[in-house]
Amino acid sequence: MRLLLINPNTTATMTEKAGAAARRVAAPGTEIIAVNPTHGPASIEGYYDEAMSLAGLLGIIGGRDDYDAVIIACFDDTGLDAARCLTEKPVIGIGEAAFHMAAMLSNRFSVVTTLGRSVPALEHNLTRYGLAARCARVRASEIPVLELEDPLSDACARIGAEVAQAITEDRAEAIVLGCAGMTDLAEGLGRAHGLPVLDGVVCAVALAEGMVRLGLATSRLGGYAPPRFDKG
Numbered sequence: 001m002r003l004l005l006i007n008p009n010t011t012a013t014m015t016e017k018a019g020a021a022a023r024r025v026a027a028p029g030t031e032i033i034a035v036n037p038t039h040g041p042a043s044i045e046g047y048y049d050e051a052m053s054l055a056g057l058l059g060i061i062g063g064r065d066d067y068d069a070v071i072i073a074c075f076d077d078t079g080l081d082a083a084r085c086l087t088e089k090p091v092i093g094i095g096e097a098a099f100h101m102a103a104m105l106s107n108r109f110s111v112v113t114t115l116g117r118s119v120p121a122l123e124h125n126l127t128r129y130g131l132a133a134r135c136a137r138v139r140a141s142e143i144p145v146l147e148l149e150d151p152l153s154d155a156c157a158r159i160g161a162e163v164a165q166a167i168t169e170d171r172a173e174a175i176v177l178g179c180a181g182m183t184d185l186a187e188g189l190g191r192a193h194g195l196p197v198l199d200g201v202v203c204a205v206a207l208a209e210g211m212v213r214l215g216l217a218t219s220r221l222g223g224y225a226p227p228r229f230d231k232g
Contacts, residue, residue, distance in 0.1 A: 001029060003208050004067035005201075006060055007036040007180065008053040008078045009044050013149050014181050018073045018201050021183040025202045027209055033067060035060060043145035044074050046117040054079045061086050069208040073180045075113065075200055076121050084224045090211040091218060094200025095122065098176045099131050101203045105196050106173035108136045110166035112159055113178030114148075116140040122178060136170035138178070148181035156185055163193050174198065 005022055007015040019034025026032055037056025041049040057079045061070060069090040072080055077093030084091045102109040111122060119138045126132040141162045143155045159182065166172040174196040177186055186199035218224050 001027075001069075001209065001212050002031045002033060002067045003069050003071055003205065003212075004061075004064070005032055005034045005071045005073050006057055007034070007073045008040070008057040009042055009049075009074070009145075010036055010038065010040050010056075011042050011146065011149065012036060014145075015073075017149075018180050018183055021199065021201045022071070022205045025205050030205075030209060032205075034073075044076060044078060045115055045145055047121065050074075050076055050078050050121070054082065058082055058086060061091075068212045071201070071204045071208055073201055073204075075178045075180060076118065077125055081223070084218045085227055088217045088220060090208055090216060092204040092208045092211075094180060094204045095125055095178070096129055097203035097207050098198045098200035099126060099129055099135070100207075102174045102176050102196070102198050103131055103134045105198075108134060108170070108172060109174040109176055109198075110136045110170045110172035111138040111176045111178045112162045112166065112182075113138060113140055114143050114145050114181075116142060118178070136172050137166065139166060139170075145179060145181055148179065156188075159185060160189055160192060163189055163197070167193060167195065176200070 015036040022032045040053045040056040072093045075095045077095040080093040122138045126135050139162050147153045176198045183199045183201045186197045190197035
């Protein structure tokens, strides 16, 4: 089985981090192909960056067929619906994957993301997925995405402080980490705070493997029908 993991931004270190996390949990025989576009934003922090990353993301999906499923490794689930129109193979967004798993592990969960400007997009996605009532709050740690790539940053401590506040103020029973760049923090934060801390990258791997094993494909009816390319 081959899973194509796409980081929609152009920061290769983040792609490598997400790929390493995916390989740690992938089943024997599953190959993780971790890639990112060469053109586009270095990080995705809001609606504008998301729009600017779409051409690179969709170009990768449409330009190759050597995979059994796609994982979009951006917590905003960048381009998720459009990607599902390009291939009948399963396409999993790490945000959607983590939200659904959190809802199956807890009565209520909180999300800890990067900047406040990312909060509206995540709240919108929770509503779309029918999970807004299960999410106590989307919290911003006010950490820029690229700061997560700095080994000298105190990002982990600041995210941990948000987790602690979510437990006491939100009565959260689980935490979802709202950025692919946080993938290496989940295990340690879970141990430190004594509750499930979910990283969307590994959640998406598990779901993608399951869908492939079950022989499931994206519907070609209705909204996910293939694009009608203009041949004129």
